Each structure stands twice: as C-alpha cells, then as structure tokens.
Amino acid sequence: MESARAGKHIFCEKPIDLDIPTIQNALKIVEECNVKLMVGFNRRFDSNFRKIKQMVLEGKIGEPHILKITSRDPAPPPAEYVAVSGGMFLDMTIHDFDMARFIVGSEVEEIFVAASVMVDPKIGEAGDVDTALITLRFENGAMGVIDNSRKAVYGYDQRVEIFGSKGMIKVDNNAPDNHSYYGNDGVHASLPLNFFMDRYIEAYANEIKEFCSAILNDDPISVGGMDGLRAVMIGLAAKKSVQENRPIKISEILEVHN
C-alpha cells in the first residue's frame, strides 16, 4: 500500500495477505494510485505449463473435463514456518490453485479437501496438514484434482494433465539431464530437478522479464491482483473444507467477510 501511494509499480510475492479484507483494501489502493501490480505466480511462465495453456486455448482438448495437478515438495518446511505461513494451502497449494484457474480458464466454484498428517507429526501439532487430495469444481463445469505432499523423497514433483472432449495433454517433470542407464539390475534415469530454484529458474526469468517489459512499455500485466485474491480465497475454503469435512463453495468465504 505504501508502494502504491508512492506511485511505485509493484511485484508482490504470493500470498498478497492471509486476510481477505486486507487484500481487498490493498487492491483498491493499487487501483486508485494507478500503479501496476504483478503477483508472483511464476509457474505460469514455465515452458511446460505455457505449452499446455496455449494448446487448451487453441482448442486441442475441446471442452475441458478433468484437470489433474500433482504438486509435491521434496522436504517439509519446519513446523514453525507452517504456523505463520497460513498453512500448506496458502504457502504451497496456492500455486496450484492459480495454475488450476490458469489452465482451465474458469473460476473455482466449490472445493472439497481430504487431508491428513502423514509426513511430520509436528506439522499436525502446529495445526496444519502435510498431505492432501483436493477436488475442485469450476464454473464452466470442469472438475479438477490437486494432490499435495510436503515430502516426496525423489524430489520436486510438478506435473499437470488436462483431459477434455477432444483429447488430453500432460506435462511431466524436468530433469537435469535425460540419460538412461541400462545396468544388469534395471533401467535408471535422473530424478526430477530437486526444488523450485532449479525447476523454475527459467520461469522466474520470464516472469521478471514480463514485469519489466510491462512497466517500460506500459503494457497490461498478465497476473494481477485479482489472481492473487482468488487464490487466497480458494486456500481459505480449502482449510474450511478440512475442518468441516464437506464441500465448500468459494462464495461462502466471501460471505464471511461481507
């Protein structure tokens, strides 16, 4: 808000905030001050996800029916982090919520989450979960599933698949090299790139490039404040779904605050 009032364009990491009225207020000020705001959903700038998005826009899969996102981290954060981050849905899955909206091209209407603590009991003690299966319903009728884990021993697992009336597209993990080794005990290949700094290095560069270019040329920003707000709303609905073990409409989250 201070940046906006100072007339500075803003690049903001996710989440904008954990409190919806605060976000709404910030977005209002950004709008009034007429500065640009870009939210750091870097994965939209990854080659694989851009390709899938572009093919969906081209109609290659026809009408989208089922979206599948696999998103697993190589190692859990310390429980102290979880206590202040807003929890897994707001510090980690928030990227997947944004990816879901980005790929399907429609808003999430309802969410159901089955979650538990399977990786680290301390995360449970801090009031959070570390493993989740998330069902999404979109306004255009499509459905989606996100599966999350705080700990995949084989590294950072980041895959997307979308299925529709005319076909299916999937993108896989990236690895540091594509060798196959055939030994007497099997065929072996490299693990996926281990974490976000390696996997998304090109995406980060593309993201900052877009931000700078948009400011220099006064172009529109592709990932704005409303994208930041929507992802937080879905994250808060996810938490509510776990607590109440029932599907939650995203509109319920807004009602709370109005």
Added chain:
Amino acid sequence: MESARAGKHIFCEKPIDLDIPTIQNALKIVEECNVKLMVGFNRRFDSNFRKIKQMVLEGKIGEPHILKITSRDPAPPPAEYVAVSGGMFLDMTIHDFDMARFIVGSEVEEIFVAASVMVDPKIGEAGDVDTALITLRFENGAMGVIDNSRKAVYGYDQRVEIFGSKGMIKVDNNAPDNHSYYGNDGVHASLPLNFFMDRYIEAYANEIKEFCSAILNDDPISVGGMDGLRAVMIGLAAKKSVQENRPIKISEILEVHN
C-alpha cells in the same frame, strides 16, 4: 446360488449383484456349499498392476500416502445399458474400486464424489453420470483419487500411480507398438490399446488360468466373494455421495441394510 447348490465352482463376473442383501445371501450359500467363488476383477492379473502391487508389498514406497487411478473408456455405452447396469460406478468404476483396495491393501472407509454429465446428455436423462472425480479414504490412513470418463477420444486410458513415504511408482498405458515417428510437424506415437479386450487379453488369460489351477489343485482363490461385495458397497456409496454432495462412510451403506 444354483451353481453353489449343485456343487459347482463359480467364476462370476462383476458385479455379483446390485443389491447388498442378495450378495450377502449368495456368499452365505457359497460358503455353506463349500464351492470356490472367483469374481472377475481381471485387472489384478495385468502385468503392470501386478508389478505395482508386488513392489508395494516389498515396501518400495514405504507407507502408502496417495493412490491415483485414471480410468477412462474410449466410448460411452448406450443410455439403455446405463439404466440397467447400476450406473457408471457399478459397471465401470467398480474395477477401479477393486484396484484401489488391491494396490493399497486396505479397506475404503469414506468416499466423496464430484460427478457430472459431460459426454452424453442421454446418460444424464437415464439418471447417471459420465465423468467423475472420486476421493477415497482408506482405513490405513492413505487417500486415493479415481478419475473416470466414459469417453476418451484417444482410447482406453488405464493408469495407476502410488506415492508413499519412500517413493512413487506409476504404470502407464500399453500400446500396440512402441514406435516414435519424427516428422516435420512433431513426434508421433501410437495410441493406447483401444479397449479392454485388447488391453487386458493377457490378464483374462492369467485370470482363467488361476481359476482353473485353483480348482484342479484345491488352492485358495485370490479374488473372492468379499472382494465382490466390497466393491459394490463402495459403488453404492459413490452414488449416494453424488446425490447428497457430501463424503459418505462405507459403513453408512451397511447400516441401511441392517
């Protein structure tokens, strides 16, 4: 029941019946008559699924956390079939329910289903759905997701993935050949084998071999009446979850009948 009373061993296609008391009664008679009963969950005899099962038993993934089953048919059945088959969950997903129990090695405790009619409106008119995302909770704490469609334009899509504390295993579709063609417009490969008679031909042979061998040698059957019953119970719970848009405990299905 007539077979059992006649002292004949029985190979029974799924579902045993759509009514739980009828199944329970049939199983009781089978037991009393001391005949063998094998239920036709042929996919347990597929090389890929057997491999994944064996590796789970060997502890390769550690404790199972997330199971993912993709199961999509190449083309929907006529709406008339759906009206008498018990619906998608009982004529098609029933195989996936069995596969879920088989791979995870634990019983399903609760189910939540998001489903809709996206393929053929006539299926909706017949009171059924053709597209579904199914969340399972197992007694051992694991979770699972099954995604179903009655129509994948690229053929029969049958994949399984299981993720756990020590690793992940996935198996992919089988194709009629493994060629890659590099032309000036992309890399191209063969589609998956189109439907169950091609994809599971080896599984059917293995299945019948086990049935015959069990009878000839008086060996135990690996897929028995309780497996048939359990899959129907999950299927009925799936229908209830769609109707009520809430997670259903499998035990609720039994209570109805007791």
Added chain:
Amino acid sequence: MESARAGKHIFCEKPIDLDIPTIQNALKIVEECNVKLMVGFNRRFDSNFRKIKQMVLEGKIGEPHILKITSRDPAPPPAEYVAVSGGMFLDMTIHDFDMARFIVGSEVEEIFVAASVMVDPKIGEAGDVDTALITLRFENGAMGVIDNSRKAVYGYDQRVEIFGSKGMIKVDNNAPDNHSYYGNDGVHASLPLNFFMDRYIEAYANEIKEFCSAILNDDPISVGGMDGLRAVMIGLAAKKSVQENRPIKISEILEVHN
C-alpha cells in the same frame, strides 16, 4: 531337399545352409517340386518392426537414407557352438541382415565390418568375433549400420531406426511391464525382455500362422528361399570384410562360386 521331393511344404530355420551352392541347389529343387518354402526370419512378424516397415511403405520417411539396427544378445553362446554355427554373422547377425533388407526394401550391395573379441577370448580362439559394427550400402543408395554384441548385461537389445528425407522412425525394446519407480536414488524401470523366446513370442505365433494360412489357402509366402540365400551371402561377405579389413561387394561372394 528330401521334403521337397516328398512334396511337403517346408518351414526352414535360418541359415538354410552355410554353403551357397548347396543353398542354390536346394532352392532349385524346391522350385522344381513346386512346394512352398518359408525361412524363419521371425522378426519380420514382430509388431514394432511390422509398424516401421508399414510406415516406410506408406512413404512416411520419404526416401530412406540411414538405417540403424541395434542387436545385442544377453549372453554369449559356448565357444563350441560358434565353431559350428558359421560364426556370429551367420547365426545371429543373419537376422539383422534380413531385417535390413526388409525395412529398406532394397538389396545390400557392399558391406564393411569392424569387429573384435571383447566378450569372451574363447570365441576368438574358436576363430570368431563377438562384437561388430557393420556398414551396409544398399542398391537404392541408402546406407545402414548394424551393431552387435554377444553380451549385453541388461538383456536382449533389439532396436531399429530409419531416417529419410521426410522423417525418422524408431522402435525400442519391449519390457515385461512399463512401471517407473521414483526412489530417493533415481528413477528406475524394468529391463527389456531378456531373450528371443520372450521378446518374439508374438512374432513366432504370427509367423507360424502365416505359414499355415499360406499352405491352407495356397497363398504366397512372404519370406522365401531367396531371402534365406541373400542373408547368407551378406553373412559370408561380412566374414571376408573382417578378414581383409576392406569393404566387400556382395557380388564378390557370388563370383567365388561361379
């Protein structure tokens, strides 16, 4: 020859013989006696190789430029076998020579072989080689390379690739299942099917089916005596190329015998 004279149709394993005049004489008798002769080049009936052949015929690669065949056995035969088999080129590579003619659809004109003994010194003592890189020139201008080893510790390696003016096609090995296991030390998959009885089981069945069907319906045989003869001629030229370390024209082999 006795079969032919007895009016019996003949299925003959390769090589027909190691001596060219003997083969020529046998083929003459077969022709005179008007019986069918099929030579056991079973690999022509494998799904992968049939696919590649069909796509070449359809013009998918345009004009063929470079053929590559990888053909490695899982374990060497005893040196005693090598001493009587005619050597690697006539007991093993002969299949690859036939595959080369089959895929390219043109006759081999010249051959150059670099070979050595790297697997088992006893094979060298028996006067043979166990590792070879073979360059082929075809009458239609295409070129080909076959690489052979008597011992691939990871199993039976049977791959083909063809490159032409409009594209490239390759086929890979077959495995018993297609699982991928992601553990903390890498991604692992099953080795190729270990040897010919597993890899070519379907090819053997297709081959015998064609033979029987051709006899029952008096249809032409797709792999005949001339195919058997040609492969032996190339094999003998391969041996000569190793001995003299120079490219050998296949016609040189015939001149010797005329």
Added chain:
Amino acid sequence: MESARAGKHIFCEKPIDLDIPTIQNALKIVEECNVKLMVGFNRRFDSNFRKIKQMVLEGKIGEPHILKITSRDPAPPPAEYVAVSGGMFLDMTIHDFDMARFIVGSEVEEIFVAASVMVDPKIGEAGDVDTALITLRFENGAMGVIDNSRKAVYGYDQRVEIFGSKGMIKVDNNAPDNHSYYGNDGVHASLPLNFFMDRYIEAYANEIKEFCSAILNDDPISVGGMDGLRAVMIGLAAKKSVQENRPIKISEILEVHN
C-alpha cells in the same frame, strides 16, 4: 598466432585450421608464448554429454565397447559454404570426432566412411557429401559409429549412446517442453530444439565460464590445442576414406605431413 605473440589468452572456434602443419605451428607458438588456448568444442559442456562422460569415468559401463553418435543438422548450408569450410567432416562432424574422443577417453586409430550426396546435389557438385556413416576404431579397442545428415526435417538430432561390458548409457535430444498430446489420431510431442543456438545455449555459457575462470585463476583448460588438432586429423582421414573407399589409419594423415 598474433594473439599468442601479444600475450593474449585465446578462445578459438573449431577448426583451428584445415592444414595440419599450420595447426602444429600455431600450437608451438601458443606453447612458447605461454598463453592459454581453448578450442570451442562446446558440446563437452552440455548437461547430457557431461553426464554420460562422468558415468563412463565412474565405471558404470565397465570397459567401453561400442559408441554411437547421431548428429544431424536441420538444414544444409549453402553449397558455397561447403566449398570453403573444409567440407562436412571438418565443419560439422568435427564436433562428433571430438565427442567420440571425449566419451571413449581414447584416441581414434582408424576410420572408415561410407558417404554420399542424398540431400542436395549442389553439395556434391561442390565436391562434398551430405550423408555419412562413419566407423571408428579406438586405441583402447572400442569401436564407434557416427551417422550424419545435413538435413533432418524434424530438427537438430543430437544423441549419444555408449555400450560396454557392464551396461549402456544413452542420452536423447532436448525439446522446448515435454508435453504429450493424446488426440484421436495418435500421441504427439514437441520436436527437438531446432538448432545449436537453442540446444547448446547452456553449453556455450558453461564453456565461456570455464574459459574465463581458467584465466582468472590460472587453471588448466579442459579442451586444448591438441584436441583441436586431433579432430582435424580425423576429419582429413574421413575425407581420404571416402575418396579411396577403404579404412584409413589416422597415422597415415601425419605421415603425409612429415
């Protein structure tokens, strides 16, 4: 030579020269002037090839037996370029000759080349070839094959495979993304990165990084003048082999100049 005399460290693109005495003289001056010389064999700095090299050094394949390099350009250069470049073996294959020495870790002793003009008759008129199959014999007993084409319609084809007594390693092409699209007419994926500026962008960066770092820290250079000389010698032997249609010892090339 002027750079060396001026005391400047040198980064030199391949080939150093097309004339061996000129190269020998230049290397002598470089040595006398005590400057560093790095030759631009950028592919040594590619992640895939570095991985294969490292695994060979670690003994993963045991003793190397057969090396296979596929190296095909997306489009031929103009015939005018070929006339002054030294021809395909010295402007293009020279990279593969260096890669062969790098991966096998031994010097090339003998070469045999089958080559022809299949892509562009003007290249033939300019006295060069555009398609080749090259057999290499190394001092350590290993053998290798390189296949080249000036025109692969599907893009830049850069693969390496090495087979030895304990296993096999292969590396494949890199693509701009790893999507798979399943439509009703097949499975489709992206073509390989089209040419060297895309495929080897990371390799070029690593290469220059090593050069700068070596100069700043006075470290040894990993790709020096002798590497540049050796590759030219093999290229000249390749040309001689095509002209005389026989295997050429690399030592024959040196004798000519001594």
